[in-house]
Amino acid sequence: MTKPEIHIIGAGPVGLSCGIFALEAGYNVKIITESSEVAHIAGLAAGGMLAPAYECLCQSTQEFSDFAFTARKLWDGFAKNLNIAISPNALSLGETPEEIEFLEKQKIASRVFGYDFDFIEIPNGLKTNAALKLASDGLLNPMVVYPQMLNLFKNLGGTIIYDEVLALEKGKIFGKVGNYNSEIIIVAAGYQSHQLKESLPELNHLFPTRGQVIEIDCPAPADGSIRYHSTYIMSRAGKTIVGATSQNNNDDWSTNQEDIDTLYNNACRLYPSLVGKEIINTRAGLRPNTTDEMPILGQSSIEGIFLATGAYRNGWLFAPMIGKYVIESINNDPLTYSYKRF
Ligand SMILES: Cc1cc2nc3c(=O)[nH]c(=O)nc-3n(C[C@H](O)[C@H](O)[C@H](O)COP(=O)(O)OP(=O)(O)OC[C@H]3O[C@@H](n4cnc5c(N)ncnc54)[C@H](O)[C@@H]3O)c2cc1C
Numbered sequence: 001m002t003k004p005e006i007h008i009i010g011a012g013p014v015g016l017s018c019g020i021f022a023l024e025a026g027y028n029v030k031i032i033t034e035s036s037e038v039a040h041i042a043g044l045a046a047g048g049m050l051a052p053a054y055e056c057l058c059q060s061t062q063e064f065s066d067f068a069f070t071a072r073k074l075w076d077g078f079a080k081n082l083n084i085a086i087s088p089n090a091l092s093l094g095e096t097p098e099e100i101e102f103l104e105k106q107k108i109a110s111r112v113f114g115y116d117f118d119f120i121e122i123p124n125g126l127k128t129n130a131a132l133k134l135a136s137d138g139l140l141n142p143m144v145v146y147p148q149m150l151n152l153f154k155n156l157g158g159t160i161i162y163d164e165v166l167a168l169e170k171g172k173i174f175g176k177v178g179n180y181n182s183e184i185i186i187v188a189a190g191y192q193s194h195q196l197k198e199s200l201p202e203l204n205h206l207f208p209t210r211g212q213v214i215e216i217d218c219p220a221p222a223d224g225s226i227r228y229h230s231t232y233i234m235s236r237a238g239k240t241i242v243g244a245t246s247q248n249n250n251d252d253w254s255t256n257q258e259d260i261d262t263l264y265n266n267a268c269r270l271y272p273s274l275v276g277k278e279i280i281n282t283r284a285g286l287r288p289n290t291t292d293e294m295p296i297l298g299q300s301s302i303e304g305i306f307l308a309t310g311a312y313r314n315g316w317l318f319a320p321m322i323g324k325y326v327i328e329s330i331n332n333d334p335l336t337y338s339y340k341r342f
Contacts, residue, residue, distance in 0.1 A: 003027045006330075007173055007182035008308075009165045009196075013043040013142075013315055015188035016149040017323030018308050020081075023156040025327050027184075031153070032175060035162040040253050041146075042190050043315060045213060045285030047234055047243045048142045049225050050075055050317045053117070053134040054092055057106045063336070064294060068314065069113045071321035072136055078320040079140075082148045087235070089224025090137030091120070093270070094130040103132040110136065123222040125273050131226075139225045141236055142316065165189070168199040170302050186326060187300070188308040190315070191251070191288040200300050202339035206310060208286040210250040213243040214263050215281035218274055231266040240274060242267040246313075248289065255282040287313050290342075297322060297337040298329040306330060307339060 006022050008015045011033035022029045033039065052068035060068075079086050094100035107117045115135045122131045154160070163175035168187070173180040187193050187200070197203040220226070220235035234241040245259045260282055268274045289312045290296060296310040308326045311318045325334075 004183040005030065006184045006186060007032060007180055008186045008188055009033070009173070010187070010189035010193070011150070011160060012041050012188065012190050013146065013149065013319040014190070014308050014311055014322050015186070016153050017319040018186050018188055018326050019153045019158050019323075020149070020156060021320075021323035021327040023153070023158050030159045030161055030180075032161045032163050032165055032173065032180065034164050038164075040192065040286070042285035042287055043142055044146060045211065045283040046142050046316055047213060047225065047232060047241060048140045048145070048316055049090065049137065049232070049234070050086065050140065051090060051134070051137040051225070051314075052317065053106060053110060053115075053136045054090065054227055055314060055317070057109050058102065065113075067321065068317060069136065071318050072138070074320040074324065075138070075317075082145060082152055084140060084145050084148050086138040086140050087224040088135070088138050089222060090134045090139065091123075091131045091222070091224070091226045092134055093126070093128040093226065093228040094132070095128055095228070100130045103130060106134075107132060110134075123226075125221040126226065126271055127269065128228065137225070139234060140316065165196065168196055168302065168305060170304055183304055184330060185305045186308050187305065190309065191286040193288065193307075193309040200302065200305065200307075202296070202301055202307070202342070203309075205290050205296065205339065205342045207249055207289050208251045209289040209312065210245070210247040210252060210284060210286055211243065211313070212245045212255050212259050212263065212282065212284045213241055214260055214279050216240045216242060216264070216267070216274055216277050217280045218277040221271055221273070226270075228270055231263075231270060233267055233271055239280070240267070240271075251286060253284055253286065255284045288315070292341070295322060295337050296339050297326055298333045298335060300339065
């Protein structure tokens, strides 16, 4: 039997991943997304860390840690399909005895997930007292991976339609340019899914957490990512990316000089070689957040419309997991991340 057509709203990492999993499952897939001239894609402002240990270990529920570690493992196969590399170097730093004690706890907890993290020699140039290598975590470059996802989606037979979706009904999508009929619809428009709240009131549970990053003309002290509290420094194409600010309920897609100065100063304290080096790029994006910081996935309040949003600060890490989960939920919704929990 031929499978019905699926329309996905949004071509960020989550929408594209849903599209790829849907095509692989034999569906006919169209993604409706804003044209590149106006598109706001948080995924392109992101650091690209795939960091289940840093995000979850010792600080979230077992269920959420399982979701994050499974997502990380899925990336190994997904990266092969996309023909991209994931840097395996991810360091978490500790300065004070309490911070180092927390790293020790993470080292022990990592064994539950089949790892045994190690403390390593502190890379040259970093001002800190301890560095734990999080062997599960990795880093990708969104600027490289995003076009590869788009290519894979198209090569598998997917179609992109450029339009802004304004409203939804059972089986119907209303865009600025045209209207579309579809038995199955997936809403994957990141924080901007919230614009569809008149059609789907559960999207009121989404709120923006604005984030900014800067790029500095200086090589990073090591390959991969290095994190200390809210500051991270990452190596990308011979430069250093520094992130990230975190501002709840702020829906401004532009960067702000004061925040950029704060990012720069925090990074210089950690890695003094950055002092005096030029900031060559700044980016801002809105993370799709929810009150329990978990995604909103699966069947919506309208039959045939599914949700794939709320990935908050882990949209890259979760992208293949969400794609797999949401496509599977079309036939059998596990309800774990249902909007009904709110
Ligand atoms: C500064 C920063 C750093 C981050 N670092 C990391 C990190 O290191 N690791 C990690 O895993 N995550 C990170 N994130 C989070 C990650 O970027 C997000 O979770 C992820 O982008 C969410 O993906 P998405 O596809 O749901 O949304 P988005 O990436 O925002 O994509 C949404 C898409 O929907 C389209 N769209 C929106 N509205 C409409 C509409 N009405 N009609 C049609 N199309 C529409 C947009 O044009 C866009 O293509 C970071 C985020 C920020 C801001």
